[in-house]
Amino acid sequence: MASIQKRPNGSWRARYRDENGKEHSRHFPYRNAPTPGAKGRRAGDSAQEWLDSVTASIVTGRYVDPDAGRVTLQTFFDDWSQRQVWATGTATAMSLAVRSFDPSVELARLRRSHVEAWVKRMTTDGLAPGTIKTRVNNVRAVLRAAVRDKLIATDPSDGVTLPRLRKAEHAMSIPTPETVGAVLSASEPWMHAYVTLAAFAGLRLGEASAVQVSDIDFLRRTLHVRRQVQRAPGGTIAVTPPKYGSERDVFLADELLEILARHIETQGVRGEEQWIFVGAHGEPPHQNTISYHWRKTLVAAEVEHFKLHDLRHFYASGLIAAGCDVVTVQRALGHAKATTTLSTYSHLWPTAADRTRAAASGLIRSALPSLADSSRTADAGNA
Structure with a gap:
């Protein structure tokens, strides 16, 4: 319900009730003008315009209580x-x-x-x-x-x-296999397995810290990513489920399984949960602990600084180079959506031009084997 009323002093009052029945009003004062009553009429027009705007906002669902x-x-x-x-x-x-x-x-x-x-x-x-x-x-x-x-x-x-x-291809840092090898060689014994999980299984820092012995299925050569470690206020840790959509099974290479088995044998495990990596007080390490040891490792390896998370990019680039499709890479990395994988790594997949050249090269070699042989002979001679 809405109304406009002229007051005895010449001002105008506009009123309305909102959807909760609360009354709101606004006064538009009369002011003297060269033509008697002209300003009063304009004040009434202003009151009507204000009331119309309020009514329109209510009808369109955009009304907001002025006090809210x-x-x-x-x-x-x-x-x-x-x-x-x-x-x-x-x-x-x-x-x-x-x-x-x-x-x-x-x-x-x-x-x-x-x-x-x-x-x-x-x-x-x-x-x-x-x-x-x-x-x-x-x-x-x-x-x-x-x-x-x-x-x-x-x-x-x-x-x-x-x-x-920055575009992903410019912002992303992917270490070379030689750099990763140097880092692994310089790693402390307990840190060695940690780096391999990031580089050859694509685990995030928090996911690697939260691995328990029961997560590793040596028979099926699979790692179950079921939790992550986060730094809580006060320097303590919080063990939580992984990021949304990141709970997954990662298929492990035989060489990585051997490294993990040797780590468990030589380094042991801690607590009833059987954590394979341990920080302070027998708990799994949090971000600050890992970051400290990671910096030490880079110095010992004498390589240019890069982030531990870049090893996850290294793993993804390896899967893509081996011909894995988007869904395979998505599931291995624990991305909630394939679009996330594409937006992050699309520049690493072969382009249409790359595929066209490779296909055409295959056609040439099948149709003109003598040309293919001469090409190989020329390449050998140049070498």
């Missing part, structure tokens, strides 16, 4: 986050993103300019484009939840320009 958005971003996040089903790492990342934005600002006062200034500040501070994108997406999730709860009408982060990400 007066809570701060942090207050809304604290309440909303309690209802979310998140892994520990996700909860930590979400909280960090909100704190780095402006948690004290009221939702109703948020503007696109706030988000743009925040992105600019992170860029100036030297954060990587990928990190900035992740933080903006995390805050955007909170803002969109506020839109769904009708605390704000629109998401102020929508359409904000982010720093350009």
Whole structure:
């Protein structure tokens, strides 16, 4: 229900009730004008326009109670986050993103300019484009939840320009087999098996730390990835399920099985869970522990610094070079979707040009064996 009424003092009052029956009103004051009553009529028109806009927002489902958005971003996040089903790492990342934005600002006062200034500040501070994108997406999730709860009408982060990400083929670092061999040779005895799981099974750092003896099926030559280790507040560890879609079985090479068997025999296992890698207090190692030993290993190997996670790229590149299809690589790496695998490694698969040349070469060699033989003879002579 809505109405407009002229007051005795010449002002106009527009009123309406929202879907919860709460009454809202706004006054449009009368002001003197050269033509008597002219300003009063314009005030009445303004009241009608305001009421029309409110009615339109109600009809289109975009109505927001003017008082609803007066809570701060942090207050809304604290309440909303309690209802979310998140892994520990996700909860930590979400909280960090909100704190780095402006948690004290009221939702109703948020503007696109706030988000743009925040992105600019992170860029100036030297954060990587990928990190900035992740933080903006995390805050955007909170803002969109506020839109769904009708605390704000629109998401102020929508359409904000982010720093350009480097293309995967330029951003990705893949160590050479020689580099991986040097690192393995320089690894401490307990670290040797850890590196092999990353390089030849594609395990993430947290997944490798969480391997138990029972996860290794020596008969079927399979490793069951069922959990991961994450660093919890206070420097402790949290053992959680792997990332969504990452629980999987990895088929192991015979050589890797021999390395794991020798590791278990010489290094032993710890605890009732039979962890094969151990950090402080008999628990599996967390990220800081592994990072420390990884840096030591790189120094000992005298190789250029690269991330332990790059060994996962090394494994993926090997599968692709051997002719494995997208789904095979996806399942081996534990990607939830094949699109993730493609967006990360599409540049490693042979292109149409590569396949066309290889096919044409095969046709030539089958149809003109003498030409193929002369080509091989010429190549031998050049060598």
